[in-house]
Amino acid sequence: MQATPIKSEIVFEKIKASGLPNVGKASIRELVRLVNEIEIASGEKFIRMEMGVPGLEPAKVGVEAEIVALRSGVASKYPMIDGIPALKTEISLFVKNFINVDVDEKYCIPTVGSMQGGMASFLVGNRCQVGKDKTLFVDPGFPVQKQQLRVLGMGYETFDVYNYRGAKLKAKLESYLSKGDIATIIYSNPNNPSWICFTEEELQVIGELATKYNVIVIEDLAYFAMDFRKDLSKPGEAPYQATVANYTDNYILLISSSKAFSYAGQRIGMLVISNALAKKQFPDLKRFFSSDIFGYAMVYGAVYSLSSGTSHSAQYGLAAILKAVNCGEFNFVESVRVYGERAKLMKAIFLKNGFRLVYDMDEDQPLADGFYFTISYPGFSGEKLIEELLYYGVSAISLSITGSERIEGLRACVSQVQDGQIPVLEQRLATFHKNHPVV
Template sequence: MKNTPIPYDIVKQKIKESNLPNVGRASIRELVRLVNEIEAATGIKYVRMEMGVPGLEPSELGINAEIEALKRGVASKYPMIDGVPELKKEVARFVKNFINIDVNEQGCIPTVGSMQGAMAAFLVTNRCNVKKDTVLFIDPGFPVQKQQLHVLGMNYETFDVYNYRGEKLRDKLESYLQKGNISTILYSNPNNPSWICFTDTELQIIGELANKYDIIVIEDLAYFAMDFRKDLSKPGEPPFQPTVANYTNNWLMLISSSKAFSYAGQRIGVMVISNQLYKRKYPDLKRYFTSEEFGYAMLYGAVYSLSSGVCHSTQYGLAAMLKAANEGTFNFVETVKEYGEKAKIMKKLFTDNGFKIVYDKDEDKPLADGFYFTISYPGLSGEELLEELLYYGISAISLAITGSERTEGLRACVSQVQRSQFPDLEERLKRFNEDHKNS
């Protein structure tokens, strides 16, 4: 029996009882369940890096605004599908103040988190042209978006951007787009799981090719303004959140409240559609919707079919936080910088103990420290590393389930790791390195 920080026999038994065919390729939620069971059986707390959930308290601005809305009786009323006016106004202001893009309030649509936003987007963007029925993911990316397409019976293609940064991206993208079946390009920026951030050069390439091939770009901004190398906290002042919207009108954005505003539990995000795309008519949409106008089909076809509106009081909560951010009285970026500071410390603990950072550069610049980072250990595949770390009280997810070709790697999330756990993390990593460096 091996001598590991977490009793070897208990971990092995719980893995067996999980009935997972391959724990190294388990989904995020499957790993959460497994680690919960090991913790319950051993009484030992893990350094948990498998799930990307906020680890900071939400602002009182949102909470108090929700309470006031509930006291006004909104709980008994269905919200309008297109959102409460206060929220739509502040979203449009927010996009102008922090992305420097003008958008009409009409195109600012609340969604039940970016998850619902993506589902609705797929229902429309993949049906605008009968000849274009495939979504192209610039990976690595959020695995559930591919699961959504699978559930919808829709097609997707994917490639790992690791070897195609900068100008190399153009030829790689064009090799897919010239086939004529791609309706939509989707990426996250900053990226989940690698934390790469696309440069303006790369965003310009995506925008130019979107124009050339008439492709709609879905920009997933789940980690809005969290590239902490830039101070994006001052409304109306550069630098702004980088965006493909500077180079094409064929875009929609998914802006999440979960991470930047620590509001994940309230399940609210916003879909923002460019003014030109909202009004554009696609005759092929009439196959599924009552209107050929993109925005109308999105709102009263896709979004309406998925939910009878976003939680009424939560809309007022997000509106209050956005209003304060727009007026410069709520520095939401400063609040979440803790993630970047923890990442810097944690990455050093890993690299000091034999690990390597997998995605480490944005073109020729060092990667930012943020919500996620990626790790590998010499001689082990990502699947082997994930399972082996469980015996040392450390959990993460395999990059293999994110569309990454870096099968040696894992994604680590910093949010649930408390600073008080750093000594435990350091000790467990030292033990791991001692046990594996010569094997």
């Protein structure tokens, strides 16, 4: 066996002991556990690109506000299920300032991360009409959202959007929506894992079809304003975060604090329901909830059942962050721009060493540099490439678990790679390239 940066016998034994039948199909958390065990056994630190977690310090204004709130005694008090007033006000203003959409603060709900917001959206959105109970994933996407639907016993359809960009999108979407059993559509924008960003034309198509077929769009804005080709940092000024909310009233926005504000550990996100949808009555909701009004069922049915509210102190922290952002005192976009700069550098190193980009274009424009990028290597499937890279101290996830049809590819996250590791990455990839020459 060729010499590798991580002792091959250690990697082999840890893979065997993991019980994973196929490392390339492992979930993100399973892969994290395996890499942790290899690091401990080998004493070597990996270039970790498998998990999309922030690599920056949390927004200080939020931390300080939480400390003040905790000292005031909020830890012993249950928060209101629909959120503290200060946070609801700032969420509504944030949506106006950075998306240019008007949403009543009443329909701005803090959740235990966007994960809970998604779960609540499925619980209500897929139960509005008998026989209309499936979700359509415009993939690739976040694998755990499909897991949520499996846990709920709900069905879903999926397609890889890469070959259906622009004018091709309408016919593809309509081929699913015309069947009459799709209740919700979900996608992320910018996209996890491919980092593609929908155009206004595409969002208009999604919005107009959602209205035509009475379908609810769940827009996952986990990487809010992180399309660094545009400066989205000035409150109340264009350009704004692109959104389907400009083209339909049938929308729910999931806005995360994890990446844009580096606040992942506090597990707090924002669920924003359009004014029109929140007020809409769906008689079939009475099968599961005490009210047939969508917004009421969401808060006092779904969110209440899932957690009975969101961490009290974290709400004060997020309220303070949003207030600073809304006032122009905290440029959150600039604070995370390092991800784009790091992605540009890392892409160049992979390409230099024989790798190729999988998703590389946004229609006719080069893909932005951001939180993720996607790679492949000639002669390897994505699943085999995952396993082989472990011997070289590099970890990522296979695109095959994200709903992508590009099974040769991997998703690489830049957030946990530190500046001092860049030369190590270059050395390890050079060794990989030498051991696996491209014919």
